[in-house]
Amino acid sequence: MSNPCSCSIIGTGSYMPKRVVTNNDLEKLVDTSDEWITSRTGIKERRIAAVDETTSDMASEAARRAMTSAGIRPEDLDLIIVATVTPDMFFPSTACFVQKKIGAINAVGFDISAACSGFLFALQTARHFINGGSRKTALVIGAEKLSSLINWEDRNTCILFGDGAGAIIVRFDDSTDAPGKVLSSVMGSDGNLAHLLSVPGGASAQPITFDNVLSRTNTIHMEGRETFKHAVTRMCQASEEALMQAGLKTTDVDLVIPHQANRRIISVIAERLGIPEERTFINLDKYGNTSAATIPVALDEASRSGRLKRGDILLLVAFGGGFTWASSVIAW
Numbered sequence: 343m344s345n346p347c348s349c350s351i352i353g354t355g356s357y358m359p360k361r362v363v364t365n366n367d368l369e370k371l372v373d374t375s376d377e378w379i380t381s382r383t384g385i386k387e388r389r390i391a392a393v394d395e396t397t398s399d400m401a402s403e404a405a406r407r408a409m410t411s412a413g414i415r416p417e418d419l420d421l422i423i424v425a426t427v428t429p430d431m432f433f434p435s436t437a438c439f440v441q442k443k444i445g446a447i448n449a450v451g452f453d454i455s456a457a458c459s460g461f462l463f464a465l466q467t468a469r470h471f472i473n474g475g476s477r478k479t480a481l482v483i484g485a486e487k488l489s490s491l492i493n494w495e496d497r498n499t500c501i502l503f504g505d506g507a508g509a510i511i512v513r514f515d516d517s518t519d520a521p522g523k524v525l526s527s528v529m530g531s532d533g534n535l536a537h538l539l540s541v542p543g544g545a546s547a548q549p550i551t552f553d554n555v556l557s558r559t560n561t562i563h564m565e566g567r568e569t570f571k572h573a574v575t576r577m578c579q580a581s582e583e584a585l586m587q588a589g590l591k592t593t594d595v596d597l598v599i600p601h602q603a604n605r606r607i608i609s610v611i612a613e614r615l616g617i618p619e620e621r622t623f624i625n626l627d628k629y630g631n632t633s634a635a636t637i638p639v640a641l642d643e644a645s646r647s648g649r650l651k652r653g654d655i656l657l658l659v660a661f662g663g664g665f666t667w668a669s670s671v672i673a674w
């Protein structure tokens with residue numbers, strides 16, 4: 343019989359592209375200001391990938407760092423899941439490119455699309471494979487080149503997003519006190535609200551034409567205020583459910599690692615859950631919203647900076663296009 347708590351995080355890694363684009367740089371492109379962006383979002387700068395740097399390049403580098411931190415070899419992996427909405431190509435999957443680049447000859451790889459919730463959807467998928475006993479060692483990645491979907495003339499969206507990749511290694515371990523244990527997983531979606539946050543053009547609904555490239559339908563479209571409201575409601579609900587599933591309360595949480603979209607969203611969630619803001623991890627000032635990459639990058643930074651102690655209770659929670667939402671509780 344499968345054990346619901348046999349999946350543990352044994353390593354983390356991240357990679358951010360070198361080029362820094364500050365709010366002051368964006369003032370030169372659109373009618374905005376550092377003051378507006380900082381006060382409305384908390385973002386100060388973001389990283390933008392080189393033109394020839396692909397999502398799978400960033401994902402592979404994050405994966406190598408995660409494997410080093412876990413002390414495993416590429417041949418040890420039997421599953422690769424990449425969460426992304428900016429794949430290298432429609433197909434093959436980005437996971438297949440990562441498999442080739444890192445030499446994970448014994449793994450099976452596929453992608454998951456759940457926008458900013460993608461990494462937690464991928465973690466929960468890997469958890470089911472591992473708890474069920476069919477896979478032992480998985481590489482779970484959130485990686486995005488959102489700069490490829492940005493309309494640099496739209497001040498409503500171009501200030502929000504950035505590029506980057508984060509990765510974790512999860513492994514079967516059914517001992518009760520294994521570090522990094524994934525205690526619970528909650529996920530949800532509501533396709534009725536798909537129109538509030540999407541990239542309408544460029545795929546099969548509106549294949550690329552000269553006209554829709556000119557009208558920028560192949561870039562991110564978002565109703566910011568509506569997205570904000572739903573994000574707060576769903577992230578609070580998902581957090582409460584994930585904690586309940588783990589048999590824990592908000593007072594047990596040592597650190598919340600939320601999706602990094604907007605500092606105000608994180609503050610409201612912390613207040614509603616009754617968790618002091620000092621117990622939330624924030625790095626969106628440096629990277630903006632990197633969609634599926636925000637949580638694994640934040641987890642890696644929290645781990646490497648010494649912010650996480652063995653046994654700490656971590657609450658991961660995300661919200662994104664779809665709409666989609668997800669949450670997991672980890673005993674570090």
Ligand code: ACO
Binds near residue numbers: 378457459501604663
């Ligand atoms: N600079 C200056 N002014 C701006 C800018 C800008 N960059 N962008 C918008 N404005 C203006 C608007 O035009 C508007 O002007 P008006 O009142 O004259 O019409 C005014 O500022 C206020 O605009 P709002 O959209 O109401 O601003 P708001 O306070 O809601 O902040 C924001 C906008 C930052 C986008 C916020 O709504 C937000 O963070 N939403 C949630 C985003 C999110 O969580 N996404 C998650 C998932 S992302 C994914 O899945 C890929």
